Amino acid sequence: MTEKEMGLYKLAKYTNLEIVMEAQVQSSGSNQARILEKYKKNKGSIKQQAFAMKIIYAAILLFMGVLPTISTYFQLEFKLSNPLVIPDSLLIPGGILFGSFNIMQLLYLTMLGMFAIGAMMSGDTFRWYETLPLSKERLRKLGFMTVFRNLDVGLITMILAFPIIIFVISLNILLALVALMISVINVMFSFSILVLIAGKISSILKISEAGSRKATLIRIFTMLSYMVVIFSASFFMQWVITAANDFFDVMEALDIPLIINIIMSLIPYLFSSGYLFIMSMEPSSFTPILWISALSGVGLSILITFFTYRRALRAMRMVTSSASLEAKQSSSSKKISEKPIEVLIEPRTPIKAYIRKDLSTSTRDIQTFMFIIMPLILPFMVLIPILISPTGLMDSFSDDYIIVWALVTMYQPMISIMLTTGFLNMEDTGASILSSLPIRTRDQAKAKLLLLGSIQTISYFLPLIVFIPNPDFLSYLFSFFSYYPVVLTLLLSMFQMKIRFFGRMKYKFVVEEFTPEKKVTKWFIIIVVELLIFVAFNFMGGILLLFFGPSMMFLATFFGGILALGVLLLSFNIMFPKVPGKRLTISIREIFRKHPLFGTVNLLVLYAGFLFLPGLIELPFFLIFENLPLIVLLFIDFFVTFGVMALLWLLIVRRSLGLPNGKESLKEYVKTIGLKPDRKIGRNIFLGISCSIIYFISIYITGNIFGIYIFDLDVIFGNPGTSISIYGWFIFILALIPGIWEEVAFRGVISTLNLRKYSRTTVLIVVSIIFGLFHFINLLVGNHLVLTGIQVIYASLLGFLLGYLFIKTKSLIPSIILHYLIDSLGQLFTYVIFDSIVDLVLFAIIGVGIIPSVLGVILVKLVVKEEPR
Amino acid sequence: MNDNVMISVSELKKFFGDVKAVNGISFDVKKGEVFGLLGPNGAGKTTTIKLLLGLLEPNEGTIKIMDLNPEIDEVQIKSRVGYVSEEPLIFKSLTPKDLFNFIASIRKLNPEETSERAQEYLESLGALEYYEQLVATLSHGNKQKIQIISAILHDPDLLILDEPLSGLDAKSVKVVKEILDIHIENGGAVLFSTHIMEIAEDLCDRIAIMNQGRIVGIGSMDDLRQQADQLGANLEDVFLRLTEQDVSVNEIVKKLRKSFSDRN
Ligand SMILES: Nc1ncnc2c1ncn2[C@@H]1O[C@H](COP(=O)(O)OP(=O)(O)O)[C@@H](O)[C@H]1O
């Protein structure tokens, strides 16, 4: 670079920062003042932001663009070291592979670059530079430099990563230098193409043409065709790369006529660089003629790159010269004035009008347009590297549709977040014409949701087209369809959370940002909750898949999604009532309280989700420290599980859900669910212990009747992992979890909640059955179906006694004691060997279930004298 | 409540943190009158207007627009009100054509009638040639014209205009005045804000002078002249006195003169 150019490069820094800042301020809507405030306080933050963006781009380009080439290098290396392989035969497949990688790099750069420089290309920044005494030529270069600066870290990574990695692997300086040259050519070329394309797009977006419907159509069509070109190119490349891998094997024994190789190596950009690189790996194995032709090919590439660069510079003039832009504009407006303008207004329904407005706004503004385009590109960006990965992931799995499904679900929360932020920030309260129009927020929200839902739906199902030729297409279709309710759930929950946090007014919710305070905290919560919803579904799915196979997983995600969707639609109707005007008092919490069974179902889903949470939290930990002794693992698991349960029942249920009796302080809540010791504490402890004794005696006797009871203290006092039971004495600690939290859940919260509406008998029976059925969840951790079925029966029966204790004494203490002792000390009495399954069933139902419940209930009836209410 | 009262505000307060943007104001606007909110920048005019439209929530006080509460019946109110906001932030990426179509759809207007009206207004304000250009490419004044047309397309009962004449050329100002006159003749009411005394003097039947969130004087021109002890002064002096700016303004003017002559 000359000194002059260095100066321009430095100058470009300011334009680049200006662009990043402009994009920030533009997208912040009503919060512009706040953003500006932030910049006032921290002058460096804009620079940090610009830098962070660069690093992200660099990482994407490195992983998706450069790393695949390295694996090809290893493949070539391997083949070249094999004396049976004719080196010449490697040139065609190798050349094609490298050529394909070049094109892939170009595609990635274009996709990223278009997003990054869209803002800059709209050109306003340069209007100002134009007023400075800079020549046209320098102004043009300045534009180029600015685009370059925006992507510089990424570009430099792309240029350097390949040669450096090659050097480190091969320690061959010549090879590294060739690699460097190839990289430089490729990146320069790709970059110039990017500038050309971006220039084209921005000029389409910029110029207003007559007949806005036609203009919109043209715009959408052009943008789509770019996308189609990029996609189809990606697919073609994917196909080529897969095919070329097979090529290696097919061709390695073939004798390729030299002339073909010479012609191929002369083809610039596509093949020549690959040829040169492969030849440099084993220079002596190839004839000088081939060297000459390959070098000429590379020379040609350099020439082409140079001319493309020149063209890109010229295209820059479009942007940097407002004169040319205005010339275009005035020519188009002249066209208008030739024919008389006739004002013709055609009203539509408000929702339609609203969608139309959003659509035409977003197709004219590149930033918002990206919010539409990214969801359509993302699936392919994620899928392509997998599809083309040389290890052939797709071939080695028989259930590859599950992998694709998993991948596609993975980025759904991201798309929801992106769409919601993009489309909800499009206008802001009070500063737009909307504020003057009698728009019902319900219509507005519906319109937005329709639009967002359509985009996300298309984005979600789009990858399916790749698999249409696949014989397993129906499995793909089915797997995608089963998760669709979850996708909508993710979008709807994101949408509602955004509005709940940012659009709350006294009497209504508004789509625009009304309360922008504490933005970071709010966003943090929103995103965490969104990810939790996602993790809950996918983790549940994963476990079901592991134990029951795909059908079960798909059924569960489908119905789980439908349920969640139901809740969200309900909450949508509350947020945006058909008849507006009531003060916002009724809430989802109230619905749960008014319809306790509905609340119960939701509580159970939440409970089940939280039961799996500890595993998720511990998984990475256990992977890192794999050699910990069992007892340590047990303790960690205990504390995590206990903590998670406390979080759920003491915080989330109490505060967020306001169950069972509305939002309460911890003190009130503890009293409500009967955890607080009352005057009758002595009697309550006595009841808990005596019911336990009844239980022990019952199972001891019936155990001896139906089977052979074995007395072995090791069951409860042995060391964990060594004795007959894996828990040993640890069971006394472990049993605290079901002892306390299942009681809090089923008796303290769920029973209390249902008692608000139903009679005591109904609640007692229904909750006992629910409690029993809930044990089906043990299937998920791999328990035997029949055994679990039996467990469900006796748990329902015992649940009746536990519930009776709670309802009669209005305290959780007795049932906690009973539950705890059954799960811990009770193990000592359940070491029974049966001859047949019938004996086992009889023992479980009569001995464990019926007898203790009946006797227990009688005891409670005798002891507890009910105070008149 | 009196049928003739279009806007009724009492003891209205709105604070932004420590800033008391509106600090206990009361006034009525009646049918058939042009009511002006006059005050220097930052007096609280825009905030008041946004409160009237339910775009902000008051800390205290009550507002009735045609007997409706803007916090609750916002939609009903807006269907009878035309509002021109301070910044002409109509959607930049739409053309006036898209915009009018949008408004007509939302307000469910009659297509023929509205087309006719729009054509008429565009012609008389000299904005017809911009009908199919992106709003972003229009000048400030032209944006303002489009916004004003948007606000009167549905023939509202009440017009609320926030600094409507800023950026308009002399001819357009005249046209807008005309539009206001016709509107009043048809029994409508107008509330508008300005920081320019001449405009207020010229257009308004009654004026409330605002300063620092309070109304410091209210009434017709004559009332206001009485309130000021300098009888016979023009409204500019009254305005400066009421906002207690006469001393400081003189100071500033003096300084300006000095710096100008120093350089020459
Ligand atoms: N959204 C807001 N947040 C904080 N302060 C505001 C906001 N809007 C207005 N203000 C402040 O309220 C005061 C009144 O503003 P405004 O009503 O716009 O005055 P006017 O329209 O008379 O020029 C000003 O001091 C302004 O800074």
Ligand SMILES: [Mg+2]
């Ligand atoms: Mg103002």
